[in-house]
Amino acid sequence: MIDSVLISGAGIAGPVLASLLARRGVHVTVVEIADGVRPGGQAVDLRGAGRTVLDRMGLLDRARALSLQQEGIAEVDSTGRHLSEMRVSDFGGEGIVSEIEILRGDLADLLVADSKDHGAEYRFGTRISGLSPAGDQVQVELDDRSVCLVDLVVGADGPHSATRKLVFGPEEQFVRPLGGYMAWFTAPEGESLDGWYAMYNHPGGLVASQRPGREDGTAKASLSFASEPLVFDRHDPDEQRALLRTRFAGAGWRTPELLAAADVADDFYLDALVQVHMAEWSRDRVTLIGDAAYCPSPLTGLGTSLALVGAYILAGEVTSQPDLQVALQRYDELARPYVTTAQELPPGGMRSFAPNSRLAIWLRIATTRLMVSRPLRPLARRMFFSKAEAVTLPEYTVD
Template identity: 40%
Template structure:
């Protein structure tokens, strides 16, 4: 049984492990985060048609549907203007036939629960070094004894350790899009149920919505900067201070939201940055999801892309079983088009999501309200013209069902 080490247990890692197990491989997942922290927090992410179909093939349709955020209404507010309410169900219907919004942490937990019985998970550890001799990969860990694997897959996100060890420093592959995203949980003191409140100002968007599973609320901060802030993605205290600095003096509900920042134990903060490698495998080491081609947090459909790419990678490895390197090449060929299209979307959405001028602040709510009143067919035409709908509709899932080896 061929052994595959997967670094990362968020989205792409468990999906890949599930399908590799189905095809008769022996997957091991190593995750720096401890088991107790796994699956907590995270912002709302989108699963579109192809990703929804893959999770359904994993038998998770009911759990994914039950875990959806259930946010129905979006109230868009600006200084000195009345709020504009948007029906998100209508907006979602115009975007895609199949769409589920789900908290990233909830999705991670569901994927872990679906794979934990047949996959060797090793929490609280990370890869220290890799040596590929052409026939296999010798791996040393920060905690566990060394071990040899047939393949190593980096599914460890935008700041991938596997990518750094094999492909080089992150800096050479980064394409910052000029913005940042911050998210954390807080008490639901605003009485939010199925409504998200947002406030738009130039280069700033702040939102807060209820989380029905926990009874809490979640705050989201998006902002644009002319220069990178130089934050360390593991220095949470430094990141919290950067967020405070960016929103110092900001009105609306921001002071109330920031009161709970210090107590947040699920705080996420990162630049909206793309990873732009052109090749996602080197020898017996490959990358999947954000580790290989992050299209930009919050703007590029990265979660759906992670699910799709992991599914394809597992299938192509199974199809090429006696020649795993050929499987890696075929995987790259299969997903290249959708990766490149997704990469082009990020900068466009950055310009539309975060208002860049007073005119954009004024027009965005009105334009959104008009869009949802259009027939669904017209809405989808508008989305397709923007590029987003084109990517979603372009994914044709290969069928690997005849390769399954386990019940």
């Protein structure tokens, strides 16, 4: 059985795994490249099996207390008029806006605090610089020049995982661009959204959205655009802000205010919309979880559920199977069917999320209206909103 684990990445998957392992007596160290828990992101959905994991960890009530009060999602025109509405209650809390939506930063804070309470150690501003086999362990070199030996290394370092690159090879082998980019940042709410997550589509594949934050007067905004892969510096937010200004020049609704907010937001974050597909997630004593292994992309709304479920299964297996290789094999077998289902994109994928023409935008709105109409709701629920539950979670002891 393993005694020590080093996890790279303190997003969502890393801290969940850290907590579950530490609860079972494993010595856990988490290294995170950022100087602290990353604050950014919009609301993430807690639904289906992911919500069950938080429940089994005893954290659901605390998550509920942090959740946002939301009416639902509305497609709006350039004046802000609602063209379609999908209420939270329309699909029993499992629609596009789920019953429990929590700010990504709040969830990360909650999970990191919980794992620390159970004994996990965090080293911020630190990353892995080298990995090499060392008998029944792995030797880990960190960029602060320290070296440690652990039984297992876990890459939970997101879709651009450096752990994956070190062990499995270059990003291009595993990362599939979906044809667009998305930026998230905090913005003033401005004119009240009345609890609605408002989404505006502009011809040319542009999407602007704004949803109420947890504090009065603040909102979480997003600007997305369809595009072929672009070359830009992922570590230069100013270059990314300039990119948004060029793309969204002349777009309507609240876009000018949102661009101005993006310029000053300290949680500004932009990334390509991608999925990660890998035939194997583990090699020797290194394995991957969350977006590093199977990013489904925000278009599916299931990234957090996958991170929670993957971490839960991995922790359960490596602390109950005496043979690590058997445990890693079982992690793959148990989690993969859920991953495959969760990675199915909504019909139309990026083209449907960010339509190019006015006609395509209108068709999307008409489709939403049909989906929420009473006669079609049960069918729409089965077709689009039942994936989060598509796994039977094994029972592991969670102390």
